[in-house]
Every structure is written in structure tokens, then in C-alpha cells.
Amino acid sequence: MESIVKDLQNFFTQGEKLETLIRVGLILFIGFVILNIIKSLIVKSIRQKASSQTVMITRKLIFYSGAFIILFMALREAGLDLNILLGTAGVAGIAIGFASQTSVSNIISGVFLMSEKTLEVDDIIQVGDKTGIVMSIDLLSVKIRTFSNTLIRIPNEKLINSEVTNITRFPIRRLDINLLIHFDENITRIKDLLLDLAEKNSFCLSNPEPLFVNNGYGEHGINIFFGVWFEKQDFLKLKNSILQEIQERFQEHGVHIPRQSLELYTRETGNDPIRSGT
Missing domain, CATH: 1.10.287 (Helix Hairpins)
Known part of the structure; x- marks a missing residue:
């Protein structure tokens, strides 16, 4: 020196x-x-x-x-x-x-990430409770920008050992909506209302077709699954619009969504229940 x-x-x-x-x-x-x-x-x-x-x-x-x-x-x-x-x-x-043994481990993990090609720059991913857009994939870490405009650096070693959800991997996605309706409702009528709503929503795709499934009877009502397909860039637009439209359509046609309730019995009241909504 x-x-x-x-x-x-x-x-x-x-x-x-x-x-x-x-x-x-x-x-x-x-x-x-x-x-x-x-x-x-x-x-x-x-x-x-x-x-x-x-x-x-x-x-x-x-x-x-x-x-x-x-x-x-x-x-x-x-x-x-x-x-x-x-x-x-x-x-x-x-x-x-x-x-720098940790850095070496991150570099090796980075090589695996790049070879697997499970995520790319501009993909939207979810790691744990963190969701954001991939800004860069380096040998030591992956940097993502959250929707609140903050930067998160995730070491490659942690990323490769975690469950990573790539939200925008494919060009189309399905929005899954779980509904609970009253036992007295007509299932066919509910299905027709939802399918008609999806057909008129400009963000819903007709191919693949919307999916309607009766998931059976629950404790408080009938469990309905309704899935609609959309292009990945329309996620927020579709979610905001279709949930509002479902609520408005149900109110318009008098579809009753049951309120879960809890019945308590005391020795003093005998068989008279005390109801408490949840």
C-alpha cells in the first residue's frame, strides 16, 4: 500500500x-x-x-x-x-x-431466481403482507415499489425461502367473490342477476365465462361463489365497480343478505333467547 x-x-x-x-x-x-x-x-x-x-x-x-x-x-x-x-x-x-457470507448466499439465491424466471421487472408480486411492483432484480436483492410509493428491498435469500405470489404473471385473472344469501332466496334468480351484471360490466371478460357455484348451506345462509375474469390491468376498476353493482342490484331486487346473530340463554330467562347481532 x-x-x-x-x-x-x-x-x-x-x-x-x-x-x-x-x-x-x-x-x-x-x-x-x-x-x-x-x-x-x-x-x-x-x-x-x-x-x-x-x-x-x-x-x-x-x-x-x-x-x-x-x-x-x-x-x-x-x-x-x-x-x-x-x-x-x-x-x-x-x-x-x-x-460477507450472507451476501454470497444472496448471490446464489439471486442466480436461482433469475434461472427460474418466476418474476420479472414490472410484475406485481406479493411476499407475506407486502405487495408491490418489481423495480429491479439484482444479485443481492429484489426491490419493489408498493402502491403507497415506498421502496422495499427484499434479500434474495429471504425471497427464495418465502411464498411469492406473482399477481400479474398471466394476461388475465379471475376475481373471486364469496356471497352469503338467505335460505329463502331463489338460487336461479340470484344466478341470473349475477350473470347479467357481469355481462353488462365492461371490465368483465365473456371468454372465459363467469363462474357461478353453489357452495352449499352454511350456518347462516347459502354460500355462493361468483368468479369473473378480467385483464390484469383492470383489477382495481373491476373490483370497485362490480362490488358496488352487486350491492345495488341486490337492493333493487330485494335480495336478502342474512345477518349473523348469536343467541344467548340464561337460567333466569329460561327458553327466551337474548339475541346479539354480529
Whole structure:
């Protein structure tokens, strides 16, 4: 390290080194200009065929590899003893390696994530109670932006050991709605109301068709499952509109949604129940 410092001091104190300084500056300037041109050409050539994730990783790989070569050439032109520099870097690398076992684990997990291709940049994913848009997939972590515009960094090791839901993996999705109706209601009438509602909603797809299922009798009423398909970008528009339309249509046609109640019996009242709504 002392030798490197002395080389730098000699380099800047000797007037005849001005020419070398200019050459070093030209190497850095021209090198990074050429690097950016090469990076742009390669990225442009693969952009249409590769995913956003692959393009981003390729861009970073080209830049860091090229920057290392350019800096190596500039230091050699400056007359620095690169053997000492590389030796110092090797010792530092060993020390850092012992202190960064978690980082190595994250890198290995990152390679698995990229090879599996379960998520890509711009996908909407859910990890635990966190939901957001994938901003970047790096070797150490995945960064997502939540819908409240906050950034969350999730280490790759944690991500690969967790259940990850990719909400926008496929172009269409199904919104599942569970309803509870009174025992006295006509199931056929309820089905016709819901299917007609889905047909008139501009965000519901007709293919695949909406799904209506009678899930049987529960403790407080009849359990109905109603599923409608939609394009993934219309999720919030569909959910807000169809839930409101179901409520309005049920009120319009007098469909009764039962209130769950609890009956309590006391010794003093005998068989007379005390009702409490929930």
C-alpha cells in the first residue's frame, strides 16, 4: 500500500508526467464513450427478444466488466505497480469474503431466481403482507415499489425461502367473490342477476365465462361463489365497480343478505333467547 501511495505522489509531483496524465484522461474518456456505445448496441439488439430482467442484468454486466478493463488500462498507463495493487485487493477480498457470507448466499439465491424466471421487472408480486411492483432484480436483492410509493428491498435469500405470489404473471385473472344469501332466496334468480351484471360490466371478460357455484348451506345462509375474469390491468376498476353493482342490484331486487346473530340463554330467562347481532 505504501508503494502505491509513493507512486501516486511521484506521478503528481513530476512535471514531465503531464503527458502521461493526458493519456490517462484520454483512456478514461474514450474508453467510457466506447463502452456506452457497445452497451447501447448490445442492449438494443436483445431488447425485443429478451425480458426486461435479462436486459437490465446484461447492461450492468457489460458496464462493470468494461469499467474494470478501462480502469486497469488507465492505472497501468499511469505507471502504478499493479502487482502490488492486485495483491492488496486479494488480501482485502479474503477479509471481505469472511465478513460477507450472507451476501454470497444472496448471490446464489439471486442466480436461482433469475434461472427460474418466476418474476420479472414490472410484475406485481406479493411476499407475506407486502405487495408491490418489481423495480429491479439484482444479485443481492429484489426491490419493489408498493402502491403507497415506498421502496422495499427484499434479500434474495429471504425471497427464495418465502411464498411469492406473482399477481400479474398471466394476461388475465379471475376475481373471486364469496356471497352469503338467505335460505329463502331463489338460487336461479340470484344466478341470473349475477350473470347479467357481469355481462353488462365492461371490465368483465365473456371468454372465459363467469363462474357461478353453489357452495352449499352454511350456518347462516347459502354460500355462493361468483368468479369473473378480467385483464390484469383492470383489477382495481373491476373490483370497485362490480362490488358496488352487486350491492345495488341486490337492493333493487330485494335480495336478502342474512345477518349473523348469536343467541344467548340464561337460567333466569329460561327458553327466551337474548339475541346479539354480529
